Amino acid sequence: MSIRTGFIGLGNQGKPIASHLAPAGFETTVYDIASAPVEELVAGGAKAASTPRELGAEADVVGICVPEDSHVLAVTLGENGLLSGMKSGGVILIHSTVLPETIVEVAAAAAARELDVLDACVTGGAGRAINKEITYLVGGPERAVEKARPYFDATSEIAIVYAGELGNGAKLKLCLNLMTYIQWAAAYEPMALARAIGLPLDVLESAGRSNGQLTDLMTSFLAAHKLPDDARKSDGFQDLMRGHMQIAEKDLAWALKLARQAGVALPVGSLVSQSMARLYGVDDEGRR
Known part of the structure; x- marks a missing residue:
């Protein structure tokens, strides 16, 4: 039917x-x-x-x-x-x-x-x-x-x-999103260090991909950070990233709430939840 x-x-x-x-x-x-x-x-x-x-x-x-x-x-x-x-x-x-x-x-x-x-x-x-x-x-x-x-x-x-x-689908999604955002933080900080010390990013990515440390999700995330500065500072890009940031902050807040209810500590997730503006490249000093 x-x-x-x-x-x-x-x-x-x-x-x-x-x-x-x-x-x-x-x-x-x-x-x-x-x-x-x-x-x-x-x-x-x-x-x-x-x-x-x-x-x-x-x-x-x-x-x-x-x-x-x-x-x-x-x-x-x-x-x-x-x-x-x-x-x-x-x-x-x-x-x-x-x-x-x-x-x-x-x-x-x-x-x-x-x-x-x-x-x-x-x-x-x-x-x-x-x-x-x-x-x-x-x-x-x-x-x-x-x-x-x-x-x-x-x-x-x-x-x-x-x-x-019932409810396990929501629990699973929050666990996966926690994993995703931690991965992005794990990709962002080596990228920032490589830029600061003069290491070409393509060399970092090649090495990370060859040994499996850099996942497809992380590579996709890093692509936005390769855009020219004027593109990243444009109103359109900032509006898009701000929307993604707000969703990420909400998702991480819910993951942390679940953790508190379950009596488990998520110190890495907590730090990442406070870093989403930096990870998304949003110009918002109050969130950095």
Whole structure:
């Protein structure tokens, strides 16, 4: 049986995921507070909803990709929220990087309406989303995973990683993001030292790649630091990097919160969390 799909949050990550749904043959409804990405997807075959509630009435499986926990709660539980519109048996996929407790809160409210929730966090970035190469990190009931399988298959050719119980997808994503940002710090400081002592960066990269110390992620991260200074100081670049910095700081804050709750120390993660402006090259003295 064909499913009706919906998508809330058509930003840098969400729009390319949602763009695959209507072309895959699903009746698709989309919602965002910005009109431009909605219009773009409508041109590609989707329908527009004026509220999350309206979208919920038109969808069986709904993806949510909004920036923060408060946004997830607003579009699901708020006035004219998604839960008030969806019919029983539906599945909500939370793609946002949020705290596990946020997933659990939404799931508890959804269960009262006979809806399932999966934390279906995504990793890979916008470029991989365009190419159907993102990885879904999924926690929650397996029955809901199977209901949502056509959605997953339509939006990525990479097999999902099933992490187990509800909340484990969010936990896994925060652990992976912690790993990523620590890698970037590990790449940045040798680069800074090499520049200061006159060592060519291509020699550093060649040696690091040859012995496996410099990963693909680290190499990709360093590419931005090779841009000319005028490009790095441009308003466009600074705005882009500031947005990435703010997301990174939020993700690391949530990883550190989880660590405190679990009684484990993350001293390296704590230091990295205070260094994101430097790592991204953002001109913001208050964050350095």
